[in-house]
Amino acid sequence: MELEGILQFFENKTILVTGTTGFLAKVFVEKILRVQPNVKRFSLLVRASNNQAATQRFREEVIKKDIFRILRNNLGANLESFIFERVTPISGDISYENFGIKDSILIEEMWKDIDIVLNSAATTNFDERAKLYGWPNTYVYTKALGEMLLEQFHQNLPLAIVRPTMVTSTYKEPFSGWIEGARTIDGVITAFGKGRLKSFLGHPNSILDVIPADMVVNSIIMAMVTHANKSSQIIFHVGSSLRNPMKLPSLSDLISLYFTQNPWIDRNGKSIKVSKLIVFSNIATFQAYMAIRYKLPLKVLWLANLMLCQYYREIRINLNRKVRVVMRMVDLYKPYAFFTALMTLTQKI
Template sequence: MGAKHVLDFAKNCVKHEMLLHVSTAYVCGEKSGLILEKPFKMGETLNGISGLDIQTELKLAKEKRNELQAKQATKEEESTAMKEFGMQRARFYGWPNTYSFTKAMGEMLLGDLRGNVPLAIIRPTIITSTYKEPFPGWVEGVRTIDSLAVGYGKGKLTCFLGDFDLILDLIPGDMVVNAMIAAMVTHANQPNEFIYQVGSSLGNPIKCSTFKDLAYCYFSKNPWIDKDGKQVIVTRPILFTSAASFQRYMAVRYLLPLKGLQVVNAALCNYFRHTYSSTNRKIKFVLRLVELYMPYIFFKGIFDDANLEKLRTTVTKPSEANTYYFDPKIIDWEDYFMNVHFPGIVRYVFK
């Protein structure tokens, strides 16, 4: 309901000119093909099942929490159960996870309740470190695709699930901010609702295989030094193109040996406890990443940015091209990853 509260606040502002809402391009779920910049209607679902009502969803979530508390569930048990319940509700209506489901409902609320408040909704794709401002490569925290780079660079991630020809829709954070500023300037006191998808899959696509090769190239030339002062030597990452092949590999290569190590460790009074614990953490890390990114691993959609292209031509004067840049076509992906993004996450994210 956060989006509604912000809208209510905006309506009470005497001199408000417009409301800018940042959503995500992945409110589309797991659709394929060209995904248009179109708003959601209240109650619209991705799989066509009728009956989506936001107040009902809030009521169901509250009832579920009360049920868990009545059973005296621990905080951890309650958190796990509520996450699973949210996933069930999202999947029931066609969304792959709670994040995209709640983002879509936020858009619905704003579109339905905005009245005469001018509204622009920004839908960024996968946001990466800054292209230029406030300085190249700046990023805060581990998010989205950076989790893969961090895991790989630290030697925790040697394999993953994906499609070599998959297009990764990436966009630097400062380009998203510039698009937001441009939308605010353009739509001040305009009566309509506008949707802008901010990404690169249509104008300047990069394949998963390219990202994989550049990661290997960078961390081979610039190995991470771990806490013991040792270089982490990376190998070419293995990319599995199906969930079945990935699961077989993990079972044979890691899970079965880990089970054997667990038995030996118990027999030898926890002599191998550090080895077991370290290996177990690495396996859980990989499996957690696969679970987290499963909706996007085989995503076949291309995000249309026709509205954004019109915005670029409207607000960007030749003299301002270097200031209000948000055209993904200017990005040289190899240069960006080798000289901006990977150095940036090593500097600001690696611990």
């Protein structure tokens, strides 16, 4: 589909977005405002005590972010007036019926006016209770439950579910390299750069399927455009492993090279030196390494502190912190680090 047709699709449309202050929602809203300023209205759901608080939170946590740099440079002092002519932040929460909105007139207007809904609300809490039901964490468990509910209740409304792999920083739009916080594999990378992660666990053939945020948003936009008038349900798997797979050893080499050439600067202004990330392919070897490299020295330090009035207290605290970081990362990513399947391309004929 031509770009002109895609842009025309969003002209004079009213779009409801949930999870407005989240990473992907910011990229989506910025993109539409930048490429299609003739969008009719964004109704943006924000968790807040009232609409005024929602507007303030939107201003602080969305508009002021660097993702709006291009629009800010183009519009200058007119940026906020441009945005608020097209945007209405609404206080609400997706965990309540009608988003917890008490204003019946507003609810009626939303039912009547909204053309497109982007549900981007989520929690990235990796609580482990989901393991009781056979899921690796609550994040994937609740995503699956949400999809099941949508499949059951969407009736004749067009429904497109976009399942991206590990979302990372922007590739091109609105500019390269924008990210907010440490996400998915970024947590591993930053922990390594800070010198807190020296070893990791994973299969050497495990594919780390990462995809830039702007590519995910482009996929979401295409899904909206191509399935807007079809009373059906379709699921898109969006990733990079089909054409550009990156395996775990490649990540180890790349981050080692990067942080050697561009070391992280600590709070004292000193460069943090890193050595190549050690990747273990089985749990037994990893556990033996952790016991010798960390747990044994921790016991020695514990005994030394008893005899020397906590003389090595800070050293033990720092070492123990590194152990907790490694074990937390391994626990979170173990279900994925040993997954070796490759995304395949299928076409319905």
